[in-house]
Amino acid sequence: MDVLSPQVLLELxxxxxxxxxxxxxxxxxxxxxxAYEALSRFRSVNGAFIRPxxxxxxxxxxxxxxxxxxxxxxxxxxDRLACSEKIFVNLDQDAFYACGQTAQENPFIDLILSAGRxxxxxxxxxxxxxxxxxxxxxMIEVFNGLGIRTALDDLCNPKSMLSVAVLQLVEWxxxxxxxxxxxxDAHFMIFVSKIIDFAHATGKQxxxxxxxxxxxxxxxxxxxxxxxxxxxxxxxFLSY
Numbered sequence: 001m002d003v004l005s006p007q008v009l010l011e012l013x014x015x016x017x018x019x020x021x022x023x024x025x026x027x028x029x030x031x032x033x034x035a036y037e038a039l040s041r042f043r044s045v046n047g048a049f050i051r052p053x054x055x056x057x058x059x060x061x062x063x064x065x066x067x068x069x070x071x072x073x074x075x076x077x078x079d080r081l082a083c084s085e086k087i088f089v090n091l092d093q094d095a096f097y098a099c100g101q102t103a104q105e106n107p108f109i110d111l112i113l114s115a116g117r118x119x120x121x122x123x124x125x126x127x128x129x130x131x132x133x134x135x136x137x138x139m140i141e142v143f144n145g146l147g148i149r150t151a152l153d154d155l156c157n158p159k160s161m162l163s164v165a166v167l168q169l170v171e172w173x174x175x176x177x178x179x180x181x182x183x184x185d186a187h188f189m190i191f192v193s194k195i196i197d198f199a200h201a202t203g204k205q206x207x208x209x210x211x212x213x214x215x216x217x218x219x220x221x222x223x224x225x226x227x228x229x230x231x232x233x234x235x236x237f238l239s240y
Contacts, residue, residue, distance in 0.1 A: 004054055004055065004058040008044075009055070009058045009059070012044070013068070013069055015045075016072070017044075018040060018041060018043075018072070018073060019041045019076065020038050020039065020041060020076050021039045021041050022037070022038055022039070022081065022235060023036060023037045023039055024234070024235065025088065025227050025229045026227060026229070027226065028225065028226060028227060028228060029226075034086065034227055035086035035087060036085060036086070036087050036088070037087070037088040037229060038078075038089045038090075039052070040052045040055075040073050040077075040090075042055050056092065060094060063098040064098060066092065066098060067095045067098035069095075070091070070092055070095035070108075071095070071107055071108065071111070074091070074111055075111060077089055078111060078114075078115040085119070086119055086120075086121065087115075087120055088151060088172075089123065090123045091139070093124070093136050093139050094135070096139050097135060097139075103146075109148075112148055113148070117146075117147050120148065120149075121150065121151050121171075122143055122151070123150070123151045123153040123174065124136045124150060124153060125153050133161060133163040136163065136166055137165050137166050144169060150171060150172075151172035151207070152166060152167060152172070152173050153176075154176045155167075155173055155174060155176060156175055156176045156179050156188075156191075156195075157176040167198075171204055172206070172207060173195065173204055173205070173206050174209055174229075175192065175195075175207065175208045176210070177209050177210020177230070179208060180208070180210050180216055181210075196223060196224055205226040205227065206225040206227070207225065207226065207227040207228070207229055208223075208225040208227070208228050209230060211229060212230050212231045216228075216230065216232065
């Protein structure tokens with residue numbers, strides 16, 4: 001993975017060259033738009049896109065800067081949709097706790113509550129480190145206590161580590177696009193099938209990410225997920 005230099009990162013942040021792309025989440029039964037996921041987007045000085053994972057990897061070396069960028073991103077993401085539209089937003093657990101404030105004083109919570117509990121679903125990213133998983137669990141317990149709904153993102157990603165405690169608390173489970181990439185692996189698909197069964201048996205709903213082709217949509221129907229998300233559908237791109 002490319003590494004952003006501190007100079008490039010600082011220039012990007014100071015110039016506020018970031019924006020949002022809203023990717024639709026579609027209900028399979030009806031074909032209706034259910035919600036949007038807000039995706040962070042970044043540009044270089046010459047206008048080229050910079051991969052978000054590269055930016056956030058660099059930001060994790062500076063927790064305060066991570067907090068500032070994540071908060072600025074969330075303000076953009078929550079401000080630009082109509083009041084009636086539901087939105088899924090990723091929230092980095094390190095950014096959430098970087099401000100050093102209590103849950104009652106946390107600016108991310110103020111922002112989400114201002115947008116409305118019925119509008120916002122907070123996505124927690126599946127983590128590869130135990131310390132991150134514990135922070136995610138702590139964060140989701142805060143949100144649940146405030147009536148803010150949550151989703152678990154990137155489930156089945158090969159770099160993630162499954163937290164059963166987090167899995168039990170969320171209302172939505174989002175299957176990573178690697179499920180589509182590994183649909184021919186019979187053993188892998190047994191696990192995916194059981195995760196979907198567990199979700200439905202416990203009142204959760206399942207979203208399959210990475211849907212780009214008509215055959216992906218057919219596959220989504222065959223495994224029984226509730227919603228799909230991906231570039232098969234037209235995104236709303238709002239720039240800087």
